[in-house]
Amino acid sequence: MNIVIIDYGAGNIQSIKFALKRLGYDAILSDDPEIIKAADRVIFPGVGEAGSAMKMLKDKRLHELIPKLQQPVLGICLGMQLMCNYSEEGKTEGLGIFDTEVKKFNKDLKVPQIGWNTIKNLQTSLFQDVSENEYVYLVHSFYVAECEHEIAQTNYGVDYSCALHKENFYGVQFHPEKSSKAGEKILENFLKLELRS
Template identity: 70%
Template sequence: MKIVIIDYGAGNIQSIKFALERLGYEGILSSDAQEIKNADKVIFPGVGEASSAMRKLKSTGLDTLIPKLNQPVLGICLGMQLMCNWTEEGDTTGLGIFDVDVVHFEKKLKVPHIGWNRITDLKTPLFKDIQENEYVYLVHSFYAPVCKETIAKCDYGVEYSSALKKDNFYGVQFHPEKSSDAGERILKNFLDL
């Protein structure tokens, strides 16, 4: 299986590579359009700031390539947020895959939301063999509200989407590569899709 991790200068790529290796797979880092198109599975990671990340995607044409991909695609953290219509972070227009806008947590909440939290209302085979209220690891100040594409929820002063799905596109707000056994299982489920 050819797994491509989109390389556009947005962090956490090595930890994803290591998580794939623990599962017995090799992930290829690439920003090459042909290599990404030819992959069996695509992982769209992201740690950082939305507007600068989107500028990097646009500079390489990846902003037009990603929404046209036909194979399973998994957006992680900022990757998931950039797959939405728009994010309040830097007033940034996203890729428009998920029909929801990303907003900042209320001022009364401590941000970023860092640490372990429970995921609930799990839907789709992405969460096969994952228990309701399983803990995953999160680091974020912005979130996607619950919408028609929500396949898992989390609560941090407000209920929000911890995972989204539309067609062949999946997004998770949490970091499966840092979420212990549950995260590895979710990654394996994605690879098995």
């Protein structure tokens, strides 16, 4: 299987590559639109600040390419947030794939949220064989407001969308590559997804 991790200068890509390797898959890092378009699976990672990450995407003209991709795409953490309409972080326009907004956690909470939290109301085969209230590892200061694309929910002061799905696009707020065995299962499920055209 030809797996491409979009390399646009944001995020801890090595960990995702290693996680896939532990599952028996080799992934390529690339910012080349032709290579990305030809992939069987695309992983869109991201760590850092939304405004500067969006700028890096635009510099490489990837902001036009990503919403048009046809194969299964998995956005991770900031990657998922950038797939939404808008982020309060840096007052940034997103890729507009998911019809929702990214908001800052309430000031009364410790921010960033760092650590293991649970996911519930799991939907789609991305979460096949993953238990309700499974623990996943999260590190983030902004969250995706609940929306129709939600396929997993988490609570940190507020209920928010911890995973999203629309057509061939998936997004997870947590880091599957750092979420122990449950994370590995979710990555494996993503690789096994069958596309309904």
